[in-house]
Amino acid sequence: MTPLTQNDPKAIQDRWTKLWDEGKHFQSAPDPSKKPYTIVIPPPNVTGALHLGHALNGTLQDVMIRFKRMQGFEALWIPGADHAGIATQAVVEKRLFEQEKLTRHDIGREELVRRIWAWKDEHEDRIMRQLKAMGVSCDWSRWSFTLDETRARAVRVTFFNMFRDQLIYRGKRLVNWDVQLHTAVADDEVYHDEVKGHLWHINYPVEGSDRLLEVATTRPETMLGDTAVAVHPKDERYLDLIGMNVVLPLVGRKIPIIADGQLVNPEFGTGVVKVTPAHDPNDYACGLRNKLEMINILEPDGRINENGGKFQGLKREQARKSVVEALEAEGLVVKVEDHVHQVGHSDRSKTAVEPYLSDQWFIQMDELAEKAMAAVREQRVKIHPPRYADTYLSWLSEKRDWCISRQLWWGHQIPIWYAPNCSEVDLEKAFAGRDDVVWQEDKENDRWLLCSLEDLAENAVPGTTLQRDPDVLDTWFSSALWPHSTMGWPDHTPDLEYYYPTSLLSTAREIITLWVARMVIMSDYNMGTIPFSDVYIHPVIQDGNGMPMKKSLGNGVDPFDIIEKYGADAMRYTLVSMATETQDVRLPVKKEKVDGGRQINTSEKFEIGRNFGTKIFNAAKFSILNLEGFIAGPVDEDELMIEDRWILDRLSRTTRSVTEALDGYRFNDVGRTLYDFVWSEFCDWYIEIVKPRFRDEKSKVTAQRVLAAVLDAIVRLLHPVMPFVSEEIWQALGEVAPSRGVPTPSTANAVVTTAPWPKPLPSWENDTIAAQMSLLQDVIRCVRNIRGEFTVDPKSSVDVVVDGDAESSAFLLTNQETIKLLAKVGNFSSESNASRPAMAAAHVLPTCKVYVPLADHIDLDAELGKQEKKKTDLEKRLKGVDAKLSNEGFVSRAPAEVVDQQRRLRDDLVRQVEAVTAIINELNA
RNA sequence: GGGCGAUUAGCUCAGUCGGCUAGAGCGCUACGUUGACAUCGUAGAGGUCACUGGUUCAAGUCCAGUAUCGCCCA
Numbered sequence: 001m002t003p004l005t006q007n008d009p010k011a012i013q014d015r016w017t018k019l020w021d022e023g024k025h026f027q028s029a030p031d032p033s034k035k036p037y038t039i040v041i042p043p044p045n046v047t048g049a050l051h052l053g054h055a056l057n058g059t060l061q062d063v064m065i066r067f068k069r070m071q072g073f074e075a076l077w078i079p080g081a082d083h084a085g086i087a088t089q090a091v092v093e094k095r096l097f098e099q100e101k102l103t104r105h106d107i108g109r110e111e112l113v114r115r116i117w118a119w120k121d122e123h124e125d126r127i128m129r130q131l132k133a134m135g136v137s138c139d140w141s142r143w144s145f146t147l148d149e150t151r152a153r154a155v156r157v158t159f160f161n162m163f164r165d166q167l168i169y170r171g172k173r174l175v176n177w178d179v180q181l182h183t184a185v186a187d188d189e190v191y192h193d194e195v196k197g198h199l200w201h202i203n204y205p206v207e208g209s210d211r212l213l214e215v216a217t218t219r220p221e222t223m224l225g226d227t228a229v230a231v232h233p234k235d236e237r238y239l240d241l242i243g244m245n246v247v248l249p250l251v252g253r254k255i256p257i258i259a260d261g262q263l264v265n266p267e268f269g270t271g272v273v274k275v276t277p278a279h280d281p282n283d284y285a286c287g288l289r290n291k292l293e294m295i296n297i298l299e300p301d302g303r304i305n306e307n308g309g310k311f312q313g314l315k316r317e318q319a320r321k322s323v324v325e326a327l328e329a330e331g332l333v334v335k336v337e338d339h340v341h342q343v344g345h346s347d348r349s350k351t352a353v354e355p356y357l358s359d360q361w362f363i364q365m366d367e368l369a370e371k372a373m374a375a376v377r378e379q380r381v382k383i384h385p386p387r388y389a390d391t392y393l394s395w396l397s398e399k400r401d402w403c404i405s406r407q408l409w410w411g412h413q414i415p416i417w418y419a420p421n422c423s424e425v426d427l428e429k430a431f432a433g434r435d436d437v438v439w440q441e442d443k444e445n446d447r448w449l450l451c452s453l454e455d456l457a458e459n460a461v462p463g464t465t466l467q468r469d470p471d472v473l474d475t476w477f478s479s480a481l482w483p484h485s486t487m488g489w490p491d492h493t494p495d496l497e498y499y500y501p502t503s504l505l506s507t508a509r510e511i512i513t514l515w516v517a518r519m520v521i522m523s524d525y526n527m528g529t530i531p532f533s534d535v536y537i538h539p540v541i542q543d544g545n546g547m548p549m550k551k552s553l554g555n556g557v558d559p560f561d562i563i564e565k566y567g568a569d570a571m572r573y574t575l576v577s578m579a580t581e582t583q584d585v586r587l588p589v590k591k592e593k594v595d596g597g598r599q600i601n602t603s604e605k606f607e608i609g610r611n612f613g614t615k616i617f618n619a620a621k622f623s624i625l626n627l628e629g630f631i632a633g634p635v636d637e638d639e640l641m642i643e644d645r646w647i648l649d650r651l652s653r654t655t656r657s658v659t660e661a662l663d664g665y666r667f668n669d670v671g672r673t674l675y676d677f678v679w680s681e682f683c684d685w686y687i688e689i690v691k692p693r694f695r696d697e698k699s700k701v702t703a704q705r706v707l708a709a710v711l712d713a714i715v716r717l718l719h720p721v722m723p724f725v726s727e728e729i730w731q732a733l734g735e736v737a738p739s740r741g742v743p744t745p746s747t748a749n750a751v752v753t754t755a756p757w758p759k760p761l762p763s764w765e766n767d768t769i770a771a772q773m774s775l776l777q778d779v780i781r782c783v784r785n786i787r788g789e790f791t792v793d794p795k796s797s798v799d800v801v802v803d804g805d806a807e808s809s810a811f812l813l814t815n816q817e818t819i820k821l822l823a824k825v826g827n828f829s830s831e832s833n834a835s836r837p838a839m840a841a842a843h844v845l846p847t848c849k850v851y852v853p854l855a856d857h858i859d860l861d862a863e864l865g866k867q868e869k870k871k872t873d874l875e876k877r878l879k880g881v882d883a884k885l886s887n888e889g890f891v892s893r894a895p896a897e898v899v900d901q902q903r904r905l906r907d908d909l910v911r912q913v914e915a916v917t918a919i920i921n922e923l924n925a
Numbered sequence: 926g927g928g929c930g931a932u933u934a935g936c937u938c939a940g941u942c943g944g945c946u947a948g949a950g951c952g953c954u955a956c957g958u959u960g961a962c963a964u965c966g967u968a969g970a971g972g973u974c975a976c977u978g979g980u981u982c983a984a985g986u987c988c989a990g991u992a993u994c995g996c997c998c999a
Contacts, residue, residue: 007964281999387929394928395998509929510997544937546995577950578938583930583996586937605937607964608950614964622961672939672949687961781968788968794957877946884944889982898944898983 004624004732007617009567009724016727017132025753026137028076030498037073038502039065040483041138042511043146045084046123047091050130052541052549052575052587053508055559059572060538060579060667061506062136066720067662068503069137070757076499077137078486080144081124085411085475090181090349092116092410109409116410120145130560135568135723137753144486146478147412154485155412155478156453158526163416163451164438167364167525168404170449174277174284175403177356179302179316180349183407184360190344190353199339200324201270203332204229204246207254213238213246214334216269218341219279220327221319223248224308225297226255228275230286232266233259249332250323251309260286278357296357300407316354361405361414361471365521369396372520375530381520383535384665385581388512395513402518404474411472417456420447422464430461480518483531490526501529506536509583536665538579544588554601555589561600569722570609576721577608577671612675613725616718619683620729623711624736626694627704632739635705642815643689644706646773648742648764650681651713656760658717670721678714685777686710689818708733708740712748713758727752775808775847776815782843782850783823789866790841790857794824801837802830804848812848836922842867844915846908864923871916878909 020026030036039061044054061077069075089104092115096102104112124145131138144151162168175184200220203212213229226248231238238257245254263286264273277287277294287294297307304311304319311319327333344353373396375381376389383389405414419427424441427448431437436453450456450466458466478485483502487495501523505516516535523531542548543555550556562571578585589601640648654677661669693703711733719726730752739745749755783800792798800819802812809830812819816828836842839858840851884890884902891899 004961007962390928391997398998513998540996542995546931548996580938582938588937604951608937611950611964615962618962618965620961625961666941668939669941676949683962684966784967785969788956791956794967795959873946880946884983887982891982893982894944901944 004617004621004729007614007725009569009613012724012728013133013135013563013568016724017135019727019751020137020753021140023751023753025751026077027139027141028074030494031074032498034072034074036499036503037065037068037075038499039077039504039506040486040502041077041079042505042507042515043080043082043144043479043482044127045087046081046120046127046145047084047087048123050127050559052557052559052562055134055562055571056541056575056579057506057508057538058131058134058136059575060536061504062134062572062723063576063667063670063720064504064506064662066137066723066753067757069753070716070719070755072756074498075137076139076142078142078144079128079131079136079138079140080142080482080486081120081127081146082479083120083145083147083411083475085406085408085472086181086183086185088116088120089408089410092119093181104409112409133560133563133568135572137723142486144482146475146482150488151478151481151485152412154481154489154526155473156415157490158481158522159415159473159477160436160438160451160453162363162525163440166440167368168361169364170359170361170442172357173360173362173403174279174281174355174357175360176344176346176353177298177300177358178346178349178351179298179300179354180351181346181408182300184356184358184403184405185346185353191347195341195343195352197339197341197343199269199337201334201336202249202274202327203334204249204274206241206257207245207247209244211241213241213257213272214270215272215274217274218339219320221304221311221316221323222276222279222297223274223323224251224304224311225276225278225295226251226253226274227277227287227293227295228255228258228290230258230260230264230273230275231271232264233261235264235266235271237271249330250326258290258292260290262286262289279355281355284355284357294357298354298356300356302354360403361416361473362401362403365399365401368521368525369399369517371524372396372517375520375524380530380533381535382533383512383516383537385537388509388535388537391509391512392517396517402474404477405469405471406474407470408472409470411475412478414469414471414473415451415453415455416469417450417452417460417466418442418445418447418469419450419461419464419466420445422448422461424448426461426463476514476518479515480522481526483519483523484527496527500527500531502532504534504536505532506538509537509540512537539582539585541578542584542586544586546584546586549589557587557589557601557603561594561602562606565594565600565602566606566610567613567724569613569725570606573609573612573671573722574606576667577675578605579667581666609722612679613722615679615683616714616722617725617729619678619687620711620715620732622687623707624729624732627708627733627736629700630704630708630737630740631701632737632745633701633705634744635702635709635742637743639702640706641693641702642769642772642776643686643818644702645764645766645769647682647686647706647710648761649766649769650677651710651758652760652762652764655713655717655758659757659760662720674718674721678718682710682714685773688822692817692821704737705740705745706742708737709742709745712737712740715752716755716758719752719755723753730755772811775811775845776818778845779812779848779850780819780823782845783819783825783852786841786843786850786852786854787824790854790859792854792857797824797826798852798854799827799837800825800829801834801840801851801853802828802848803834803836803851804830804832806832808847836919842919844870844912844919846912849915849919860923864920867916867920867923871913871920874909874913874916878906878913881906881909 044050065075065077093104176190178185197218199216199218201214201216203214205212229246241257242259244257248255263282275283275286277283277292278296295307297304299305302316304314306312311322346353373393376392427439439448439450442449456466460466487493487500489496519531547553587603587605589603591599592602593599657673658670690703693699715726715729734748739747812830819825819828836851837853839855840853841863843850881902
């Protein structure tokens, strides 16, 4: 190992990725002597590359797993990927068409699925490499895929059991139909876009009367499927018509005029609504309420079907045009208005979805949902931040049955076989003695539905030909099993025994309903327990304008461009420091050309992480250089200098804060606390103060021991967030100080990855030392401030006279070398009642006055002005404090501690005002 | 339509149990490369805490309302 020279993230990343891989440090196996800490990764889609959201979530999970590993838990993080049924199939189909002008029907199911697998292999590999580049510490030997053999078995068994328990049923439902992909899409796969359309006002003649009912619609072509018109039950205009019929124009069907207070808003339009239950969700609900006929007028590809009469075969847009023309010809169109409305679009094909009545498979949710809600209500599953528990509970409380079928070829094919033309006796005979086949009657279609753990042959039941349901399951069905399927369920594996339930699920907000709720449900059903004890919901990263990062907006930031430009540690640190408890965080995006002319999106925010990494690296480099000749040994408390005691005090408190912040998922606190300690305390003060001690053979020994111990702890605290640079430093430190630590040294672990997490040492925490150090810092700051204000040449030194109480003076004199060094001071003196030197600038502190004689530099008028301004400020504050203290309410009601503090503050202020007044008088004399 | 979040320095964000003279980083200004670090150091400027009311001895913080932006679920 070469000594630290320059922070080169790329070289450092390569070096330690290799070491960790070879050492198999991230592989886990059940160890009864340790407690497990387990995370299953939210499997990324094999559809595309990882984005910044993945990087954030990956980083946070890795922070937790590395932290717990160091704390001595048997830490296991299972990685994997999701087959993402519809998204992946859509991408491959699109490519097939672009490159070969073929559709899936041209090449057939088998060939399409073969191609998707090939595509998946390629992308899965890329995802794994991307994760590794981020430095995450998954157990790579346990990589899982939602469509691999083990996971397929879990899906099959779960489906079988649920079917057997009559939790899964087949039914007709209005679904969002993607007319391009010929499949139902879930609600969450539909986005709404504003579309400029029209509002057609159409007259429907009332049967047996010359009255006309004017209805308004944005989709005139759906009138072909109308089965009622509705008015509000309290709308006086139409009361007399309720119960009568209208004659549906163009079709001639007589349909009833009904009253429906839920569907109709009497204020909107004409107060009359046409009802098309098979093609509109609100109308569908109305249809159910009023037991209306449901007429489907569409083919799966969106063309009008035989129920559309002469319009049969027309595409949606053409049908609309033709219907309107026909209505106009009959003089039934009253008027056409421009109208902007929201239209649902399929996220996959980007085409408008059709509400469409079709046969689907469902899971009955009521009881399952109830149990899943209890798990969160009873805090067996804790959601962080806690407000998201409401999202979870309110979604589940709707108990909407879950549509689990998708009309796709890529996915877990539904294990249902149709058996037409046979009796239950035939089935009983065919499967006698077998408990791996169950069946239900499908009366509507005069057939039996068979569910089997093993695939069934066409001729498995004599006298009939079995036909398998061609549909596949919603991807979330297999994802919902992920926490236990990754551990080998349905087998009763030692992994399940040891690691399950898992510890943490870290994910995004929109996943609460899609996935978290469903995992809780499935875990309860399959395992009889919760899947994880904690759920952490991370914020969403938006661009600098508060817009979500989207491919279509071109504002996405690729984590691998960031790793390339700034390094993985820099990216990780920045993301951690952004992870607050709010919902959204902004990352201003900047476009930039990189080598090769490629344009990337980047952000200057990552400089925070890069700069911090470099700072740490350089501090370590300095420390290690100065550890030359290090001799390990115990450190006695009375050998310690003020700066040693102070940095150990600060280290102990920092260790406690960081540990607590990690346990509370307050990641930004973790980042900030480490930053402040390392930069503003260790680097800015401790290192600066100890520097001279290394030049003295005698004082060097203790300084080296403390420095090595503090650096050692810093590296360990930093490691979960910045694994690479911390390992780099750890290894270099190991070369010069293999055994280190205060008060007694011990041999350091070979890699920081498995080194023990630091513990706070309360015996080091000392308020007196903290106060003394603060005085020392204040005096130094006063002098630096004066030097700055009077632009004293940085190369020349100044003299300092302090007028302070006996205790302070003694302390400052003891530590005058530090003051001289850090404030570039020549002569230093301090005593009680020291008089102000002539031509001196002054700063007044609560316990002392600091004078800096500046014969050549001082501008008496300017100094007088400054002091008068200070006096005004001090008096203003004093007035405020006096107001408080003379307020009877404050003195009697505020806690004694707060009142005392204000009294002490008043004393300080009075003293300072006196001191400044004295200075002003002297300047005026 | 229901729910949630945000609004604090030019920008991005902290601010725990109400005790604040409201902090940090970036940016800005001045000075500085003496052996860790210019991806740096020292010093400095910069704020009516969105608005209106209320509770309280005390409000950036708690309550109610308003405005703007955003997210989730319909």
